[in-house]
Amino acid sequence: MTNPVLVEVTRGNVVESAHRGAVAVYEADGKPLLEIGDTARPVFPRSAVKAIQALPFVESGAADAYGFGEKELALSCASHSGEPEHVELARSMLAKAGLDETALECGTHWPSNHEATIALARSGGSPGALHNNCSGKHSGFLCTCRHLGIDHRGYVAAGHPEQEMVREAMESVTGAVHDAEHRGTDGCSIPTYAVPLRSYALGFARMVTGKGLPPERAKAAQRLLKACMAEPFLVAGTDRADVALMQAAPGRIFVKTGAEGVYCAAVPELGVGISLKCDDGASRGAEVMVAAVLSKLLKTDGTLAAKLTELANPALENRKGLKVGALRPAGALA
């Protein structure tokens, strides 16, 4: 099955490039509200499921034991831009558990925020593991290990108790088997499993409603999504699409990007979960898709829908800041 074109990139009057993809919108009882393209194909969710991966951090009591509030919960679900606020919060989470950045096994990269990279270089600094966009999630993993008395060394490996807890959470929430055959290694070295795209939509419908989840898990899920919606900057960073989308309607939209063009999202008032994948892995395509889907789902709120439509139609500027083109939803999302 060939997925349809869902985003067009224009320059002048010409369509220059296009992005294909698949979209699933589900209710918590398993009812599909919208399906575009092949939603049965296994897809790596990458970072789009960090909120599910953070469930053991809350359920284990670790987050409460260390006195963490919404900021820390948001950061544990984040793909942050490595800005000072993100770095310092991750550092403080580790410190509460008696650890420092040497415990992180996520690898090192320069901040994805360009200004943060320039500032770090100007100050004579170099990036460490705290700048890694996954350092908040990994800090949550490490706090969970410490709280439960588990040896945290090697916590990124498949089979380590931390990753087994994460896999159990992923399976139970999405209802999809996570097997070794569909296992890959994520950018931050933890296992990632490819399961049908639609499973993530169902999973986030359960996360946002609590329906179909055990009571403690339902509570943890809602705490995590609420924290992300309350602290969108900590989930992403300056000028990031996730922040713009969550700030468009505070507390009413949850979104989370993942590498290779994935999004998971949820709309509490509708009780639905959303998952989508841009076939070619482009973030810009996935960002337009998720904004367009949200605009459709929330169309009865005209003001909000207009805001979301604007986010689904970003202008393309050139090196001199001239508007030379745009991205726009196409096909079933037009």
Added chain:
Amino acid sequence: MTNPVLVEVTRGNVVESAHRGAVAVYEADGKPLLEIGDTARPVFPRSAVKAIQALPFVESGAADAYGFGEKELALSCASHSGEPEHVELARSMLAKAGLDETALECGTHWPSNHEATIALARSGGSPGALHNNCSGKHSGFLCTCRHLGIDHRGYVAAGHPEQEMVREAMESVTGAVHDAEHRGTDGCSIPTYAVPLRSYALGFARMVTGKGLPPERAKAAQRLLKACMAEPFLVAGTDRADVALMQAAPGRIFVKTGAEGVYCAAVPELGVGISLKCDDGASRGAEVMVAAVLSKLLKTDGTLAAKLTELANPALENRKGLKVGALRPAGALA
């Protein structure tokens, strides 16, 4: 017409993402050697045609008048990475024409080479127009204007004599009409025109053989392509695919990338031109496509074909340098 998948991106045993595209390989007499996908659709060539855009710089006598050799010719066809060698050479070209970087109208951006950006920031510097990846091309434009006594101000605008010379060269070499309806503005603010993808393959077959071009133009074309093949670093930069491809067989392969997943290329010994577009605009997809096409065309040279096949199958590493996946040619390019 839906273009086929030509590149797959794997993680573990799973295909995570895929890139579709179209490819044209032509001889100078207009005979197609290979066509994959829709090669009649108008495509913006972006920077992939800089060697054609540089023809007036050579034909006008400007390059010779200022004493430029292969290095300057290569830079005039470059999308360089903003490394010190690129910046200083562009500066020296402008100086020969009595100009400095304030004459450049390409806009400013940080070097695309990450190390160059970090070094510039660490030194307390900021990027200028010379760091723009197009500063060599624009320096060529400016030298042409100065040599011909044309007022260079506004040289990036459609209708300026410089851009009229460029448009005439593009039309004459590709044989395709460049009209206002298919005009867009490029990243560096000059006009870019969308014409059928296959026209660029034909154009580069003419460029590399000289066939079908007036004698002076044929000479200029071959000087420019030879200069690029002799100085691949100046055409691109550190760790760039264009350098790896041209260095794989010095003097035997010309390639030039363009934004939004375009490549133009030529193989002198076969007398063919190549053009391709990755539908979604991804450079990584286009890079695999061009390496795979070259490997097929040059398969009778087993050693070279093996090198090109290796370049067509790059590994994907994660933040810790672990090999987590790969890109590979697919479908008609497998």
